[in-house]
Structures are given as structure tokens and as C-alpha cells.
Amino acid sequence: MLKLHHLVNSRSQRILWLLEELGLDYELVVYPRDPKTGFAPPELKAIHPLGKSPLLADDGRVIAESGAIIDYLVRRHGKGRLAPAPDSAEYDDYVHWLHYAEGSAMLPLMLNLYVGRLGEAGAPIMPRISGEVKNHFGYISGALAGRDYLVGNDFSAADIQMSFVLEAARLTGAQEVFQSLPNLGAYLERLHARPAYQRALQRGRLGDRGQGKS
Ligand SMILES: N[C@@H](CCC(=O)N[C@@H](CS)C(=O)NCC(=O)O)C(=O)O
Incomplete structure (x- = not known):
């Protein structure tokens, strides 16, 4: 059983979304953040030494890192869905x-958040950070020009992985990218409209009280 x-309110939301997209049976264990620090609770360290989320357990194995978890779920449980054929250019x-x-994409966002908190002390490197935020979001926006999804013309698990980067732009103080690059907001709205995204949002908030499935 997948757990x-x-x-x-974390990167783990996209794994929940992928599980819903694939219609898999899974158990959800929800951890609150520390109300003061916002950090993960120590219980996660008992499951993986880094103590971060997402963590996926499958028959006793624990997999960390969103990209590795997405790859694992699609490869082992996807039955060919949500990824192009392995021998294709896509x-x-x-x-x-x-x-x-x-x-790559998360680094300038995290720097923007943390260095931004330093105020005057961080000011000398803020132009470089802002430049890199523009560089990366310009790249993502260019990749979406004239298309609905990032890979070929089909929704894939890569869109799920990348969705958090766009959501993180809002959370880390880089929301101006949505004004200058309007196709990013349209892409995010397209992703958020998916029924599985909405189900995952509901379940992530409520944990297993949200639905009987576990
Ligand atoms: N690159 C990792 C990042 C994992 C990570 O930093 N997760 C955050 C949640 S967004 C976390 O657990 N933070 C809690 C903490 O650091 O205490 C991934 O994509 O899985």
C-alpha cells in the first residue's frame, strides 16, 4: 500500500495531486507545521533522515524528493499514463x-525569500536574485508559448512537478512575474481547474477526514 x-501547505501537495490523477489507492498521513517556526515536526525525521516532505512509502521502501517520487509513481504505478513513451524525444x-x-528553478525563489528578509544587509545581492527570477520565469514562459502544457501537447506529470514552482513564485515574493508574463497565470489556472487537483487540495487540507479512501 502506498503511504x-x-x-x-508544502511541495507534497503535488504528490497528492498525482496520486489523485492516477486514481491510486493510498494512505495519507498529514503533518502540521510548527505554529511558530513553520518547520516540519520531528516525526518526519523518524521516517527519513532529512525530515522533509514529501515522503512516499511503498511496501516498506521510503522515497524522498518530489521528482524521484513522481518518477517512481509514474513508472511503477502509472500504466503508461502522464508521461510520454520512454523512447520518444518528448x-x-x-x-x-x-x-x-x-x-534550478526553486533556487532563485528561495534566495528571494530568505535574502529578502535580511533587508538592507541583503540589498547588494538582490539585483542578481531578481535577474535570475526573471531569467527562469522568462524561460518557463517561453516554453509555454503557443501550447497548453510543457511537454508535447499533453498534460503530464512534469506539469504537476512544475506547478509548485509557479505557486512558489507567489509564496516567495516574486508574484510580479505573473504581471509581466501572462501565460504563466493562464497555465496555472488550467492546472488548477483539473478535478484531481481540486480533490487533492481538499484532501490535503482535511487529511483522511476528507474522504473515506485510505
Ligand atoms: N527538493 C525537495 C524539498 C523538500 C522540502 O524542502 N520540503 C519542505 C516542504 S515544501 C519541508 O519539508 N520543509 C519543512 C522543514 O524544512 O522543516 C523535494 O522536492 O522533495
């Missing part, structure tokens, strides 16, 4: 976006 260790693009989200 998702889910921290509220598959290479799919792998690119799976890695790019956490490997």
Missing part, C-alpha cells in the same frame, strides 16, 4: 522538467 507523508523534455523544477 504519503504529507506536510500541510520523454527527454519530460525528464528535463522533472529535474529542472527543484534543481
